[in-house]
Amino acid sequence: MTQSAPGLRRFVKSSRASKAWRTASSALKHPAVLYAAVVARPDEKWGETPCAFVERKSGREDVSEGELISWCRDNLAHYKCPRHIVFSELPKTSTGKVQKHILRADIKEKLG
Numbered sequence: 081m082t083q084s085a086p087g088l089r090r091f092v093k094s095s096r097a098s099k100a101w102r103t104a105s106s107a108l109k110h111p112a113v114l115y116a117a118v119v120a121r122p123d124e125k126w127g128e129t130p131c132a133f134v135e136r137k138s139g140r141e142d143v144s145e146g147e148l149i150s151w152c153r154d155n156l157a158h159y160k161c162p163r164h165i166v167f168s169e170l171p172k173t174s175t176g177k178v179q180k181h182i183l184r185a186d187i188k189e190k191l192g
Contacts, residue, residue, distance in 0.1 A: 110151050112140035115170050117178045118162065121187050132162040133183050135170050 114137045121131035132152075136143060145165040152161040166186075171179040 109155070110143070110148060112136050112143035113148070114138075115178070117170055117180060117183060119180055119183045119187060121164060122191065123163075129164075130160065130162040131164045131166065131187055133166045133168060133170055136167060 113134055115135040117133045118130050119133070120128035123129040132148070134148065145167075148165050149161060149163075171182045173179060
């Protein structure tokens with residue numbers, strides 16, 4: 081059974097407009113995904129784009145970023161699909177909620 085990240089931010093600011101997206105729920109349906117969380121990633125052209133952090137199920141380390149993006153494109157509108165996927169264990173609180181502020185800080189750190 082897959083689980084979603086509680087408190088998922090539902091909007092991304094893109095091209096001077098806020099657009100709703102449900103990227104994580106689509107990525108979670110992939111058979112190799114255990115947990116997924118989506119945060120906004122800064123983008124020069126669009127303002128923000130979705131970036132998915134994915135924790136894979138044990139024994140399913142073979143799934144690639146391209147495969148998950150393709151999966152999302154088959155199930156979501158193009159603008160809702162993540163442009164980047166980071167595979168890692170998701171940081172959670174003691175109650176199991178994903179700590180998205182840590183994920184956002186990780187994105188900022190990687191972007192320099």
